[in-house]
Amino acid sequence: MTRGRVSLQERVRRRTRAGLVARSAERELFRRNFDTSPDDGRHRFLFHVHGTAGVGKTRLVREFEHLAREQGALTAYVDETSGSVPEVLEAVCRQFAAQGHRLKDLERTLATHRERRHEAETAALAALAPAPDGAPSAGGMALARAGLAGLGLVPGVAPFTAVLDPEQLAHGADRLRSVLAARFRSHEDVRLVLDPASVLTPVLADELDAVASDVPWIVLLLDTYERTGPFLDTWLHDLLTTDRHGALPDTVVVVTAGQHPADPARWGTFADFMTSLPLQPFTEAEARGLLAERGVTAEPVVAEALRLTGGLPVLLSTIAGTRPAGPEDVTDPSATAVERFLKWEQDPGRRFAALAGALPRLLDVDVFAVAADCDRDRAEELYTWVETLPFADRLGGRLRYHDIVRAPMLRLQRGRSPRGWADGHGRLARAFRRWREQTESGRDTGTLWLDETWCELRLGELYHRLCADDPTAVPDTLQDLVEACDQGEALAGRWIRVLEDAGRDAGVLDAVAWGGQLAGALAAGGTEGVLDTVLTWAGAPPTSPGPAQPGAGPVQPGAAYRPVGAGSRPVPAGDTGYGAPPRQTQAWPRSLPVYGAIPSRITLPAPLLARIHRDRALAHAARHNRLAAVVELGHALALTPDDPRTLALRGEYLRPLGRHAEAVADLERATALDPADAYAWASLGTVRLALGRPEEARTALDRALALEPDYAWALVRRARVARELGDTEGRLAALDRAVAADPGSAWAHCERGDALHAAGRDREALDAYDRALALDPGYASAYASRGAAHHRLGHLDEALADLERALELNPSYAWARERRDGVLQDRDG
Known part of the structure; x- marks a missing residue:
């Protein structure tokens, strides 16, 4: 044949590549787009593939990538393994470089971003209210954590309110910005930490413009958009439809793929420039074509496969891969799916490994070795085989079984061997706990919630404990959820999903209903809605702006806040380090009459319930509703009456309400229970001054400053005491120290x-x-x-x-x- 010509056989192979015989219309639509000039109104700059799980979105996107490369395009494929805009851009740089096109300026800026972010975390934790021993104080930790967690540096509810007087709350963000500005040489470095997309995206636009002169097309493929869309969708819309980040070459084509259609509110005006590709299960003709391409043509077998799969490509491919000889070999996926998937695999070790691999939500070799209960060498061998299975989707360096396949595998194991099911999940829970504890070694607990690795390990541990029906898993998950709420809605949502996932996979519909209600509460009322829901389940009293209830009788004593030593100001705990009261626990309730019903009343540890009331109090205080905050703290003290931090908070919130006698009682009790609490001493001094007792006020404030010499709020209050006592020099000396301690x-x-x-x-x-x-x-x-x-x-x-x-x-x-x-x-x- 003439050199360079393509054979008929090659044309056939291309058209049937990857078993995509049923997506010819979508493939041809995408391919023809490269034959249409960007200035032609028929040309599309964005394709959005969407459809239910298992319908073949990823496989079609990969085929699009192959088609684009056939047209000489420079391509980059990104999925959920990239968790932010900088990580997406790093993936693009790597893949473009592998194709011979380095984005050197963007690579350098990304390297600077990584360096500056690390410096920012270190500097913020060290510089904000350091303790005498050099460790960050609890107040500083809250400021740094909130800012660096991407909360926009606007003081949030829980991290700030207990640290700063309400008069200072508005300055928390400025303090953190000042720390970063002092650390970095330029405003651009500060932006690179606080808003990296605004710095990186213009560099990307310039790089793409330069690359466009060397290649005919640039194609970016963004898969698993249901997971990446929450952080990518706004960025992508700005990149494609505005000049905010610079001009893109008109040879850029973007493909997104996820379970949901494009957001009409955001992309509706872009309709003339994009194509939506909804994927449905295969039609009968398409399904028959796929089975025939795999050699499955016997009519009784085809008919049974069509009946059982509903046309879902993943199930059709799996059945076709087993090469069933007769209809009796095509088993019901909902009942004996595993036999269908693995019937022709004779090696019992491999069969066991495939089933064991379904237990974790994500697989790597380490997790697989624990799930399969084998040594490392055997795990490597089996894992290599598992990677070849048609239902094992690759996510970066890990695997995830497709849900349509994983679900029946889990049902089979749970029903066939309940003890084996519990043992497997228990083994995995212990492994995840061990790995989690290794990441915690030598680190401050408050920093862990910023660590994606730690969060993933903790969620894995909880998931497997829940599946194993560990009786302490539910309260531990809810306890973690309360802490996750302090970190923001995104993290709280992940803790809610672990409850839903474990309930679904363990076959406990009640738990799925719980997770669904929590998810609904999060969507409707944010993290406060979540906390309200948990309290409702526990039969807690409703919030009302009634009188405080000092001295309520004990229910179950415990410490709800982390101990804070001398030299650091108290704040709500950043960990789950409660004290050690007798623990009440609750396994999955299995008596709900209908799926989705409100859970029956559950028993939760008193410190956890007290913690939720405290968080609700902090939320009220942030909105300057101190009366409601006092009520919530009264509920917390009914549960943990001897907690000094709760007493200190209520005393401080009673002060601006003019209820000074009650405030003094709370604060004097708090200082008696914890004489090292500078916050309580400072508030006590302020209330005593309001009562006209300046000498006693001076004593309390001096105690606070002895514990924390640079406590700016206490220094200002000490200056006011000096004013009342006619001590002009003492007043000025205290204020000189205050502005030195907090120049912002x-x-x-x-x-x-x-x-x-x-x-x-x-x-x-x-x-x-x-x-x-x-x-x-x-x-x-x-x-x-x-x-x-x-x-x-x-x-x-x-x-x-x-x-x-x-x-x-x-x-x-x-x-x-x-x-x-x-x-x-x-x-x-």
């Missing part, structure tokens, strides 16, 4: 300005007010105080401008109105 606190600078003004040092006071307003341009009190200082210095126009601005910000500010009237009187008189 507008409140501390303003208080220092007031002290200087009171001492007759108005020019110095102006400098302090200027610093405060530079940090917080909306600080009405600082404008009013600066106006008063200008007035005394004879700067009437400046005084009037400042006082007018204070009244714009706070029209009911009586003190500022009086000062403004005085300025007007002096100016007009």
Whole structure:
């Protein structure tokens, strides 16, 4: 044949490649797109493949990649193994480089991103409120963790509220930004940590524009979009439809594939430039074609395969791969699916290995060795074989059985050998626990929730404990869920899914219903909705803004917060380190009358319920609803009456409500139970001052500062005590220390300005007010105080401008109105 011509046989092989005989229309549509110029209205820049699991989306996307390369395209395939925009771009760089096209500038920027992120984590944890021993304080840990977990550096509910006075909450994000800005040489480095996509994407656009001169097409294929879409969809829409990140060459084609159709709210206006490809189970003709291509043509066999599979490609491929000789060999997938999948595999070791491989949700060699209960060499051999099975989908370096195949395998094992089922999951749970504990060695517990490896191991451990019907697994999962709620909705959703997955795979419909209700609560009410649901199941009292209940009788004592040593300010715990009260547990309830019903009342550990009430209190306090917060803390104290941190929080929240006597009682009890609690001592001193007991207030605040010398909030409160006692020098000394300890606190600078003004040092006071307003341009009190200082210095126009601005910000500010009237009187008189 003439050199370069393609044979008829090769054409046939290409058209039947990978068994895709039934997707000819989709393949031809995609291929023809390369014959259409980008300036032709028929050309499409985006293809979205969608359909139920098992319908063949990944296989079609891989075929698209092959078709694109036949057209000379530069391609990159990305799936859920990439968990962020930077990880997606790293995968693109690797695959383009393997095809001979390095994206060098993007590779360098990604390397810088990895370095800066590591530096940011280290610097933030070290710099924010370090303890005397050099370890990060609990307050600093909360700030750093919230910021670096991608919460936008806006103070959240639980991490911040117990650490900072409500007057300081608005400055938490500025403190963290200041730490990062001081660490890095440029604003660009800060953006590279806090908003990497905004820095990396323009580099990608420039690189693609340069590469476009060397290749006819650039094709990006984004698979498992139901998992990657939550972080990729907005980014992709901005990249394709706006100039925000720069101009893309018009030879870029994007393919996305997931279970759901494209979001019409986001992509509706892009309809003329994209093609939606919904995949359905094969028609009878298509299914027959696939079976025939695999050599299955006997009509009774084909008819039985069609009946049992419903046209799902994965099941058809599996049945075809077994080469059944007669209809009796085609078994029902819902009843004896495993026999169908493995009937012609005679090696009992391999059969056992295939079944064992279904137990974990994801497989690598290490996990497989535990599941199959074999040594490493045998595990390597068997795993290599498992990789060849048609239902073992590759995810990066790991495998996942297709759900349609895995589910009947699990049912078979659970029904055939309940003890073997429990033993297998118990063995896996212990392995995941061992691996998890290894990752924890020498690390602060609070950092673990930022570690994807730790989270994955913990979820694996809980999943297998739940499947093994471990009686402590449910409360432990819910206990973890409470902590996950502090980290945000995304992580809470993963803990809810482990409950749903284990319930489904263990055949406990009640548990699936629980997970479904929690998922619904998360969607409707965020993490607060989740906590409310758990409390409802436990029969907890509803939230109402009624009176606090100090001194409620004990139910089950325990410590709900992590111990915090001298030199660090208390915050809600970042781990599940409760004390050791007698533990109440609950296995799966199996008595619900209908699937999806509200769970019957469950018994949960008192410290866990108290922790949920505390988190709800912190949420109320963040919205400045301290009355509701006090009620929640009363419920928490009914469960754990001797917990000093809960007492300290309630005392602090009672203070701004004017209930000073109750606040003092709580705070004095808290300091008696934990004399090393600087937060409780500082709040106690503040309440004593409000009660007109400045000497006692000074004693309490001095105790707080002895424990934590750089506690800025306590230093400002100590300055106010000095003012009451007529100690001008002591007042200024305390405020000098406060602004040195927290130079980003507008409140501390303003208080220092007031002290200087009171001492007759108005020019110095102006400098302090200027610093405060530079940090917080909306600080009405600082404008009013600066106006008063200008007035005394004879700067009437400046005084009037400042006082007018204070009244714009706070029209009911009586003190500022009086000062403004005085300025007007002096100016007009």
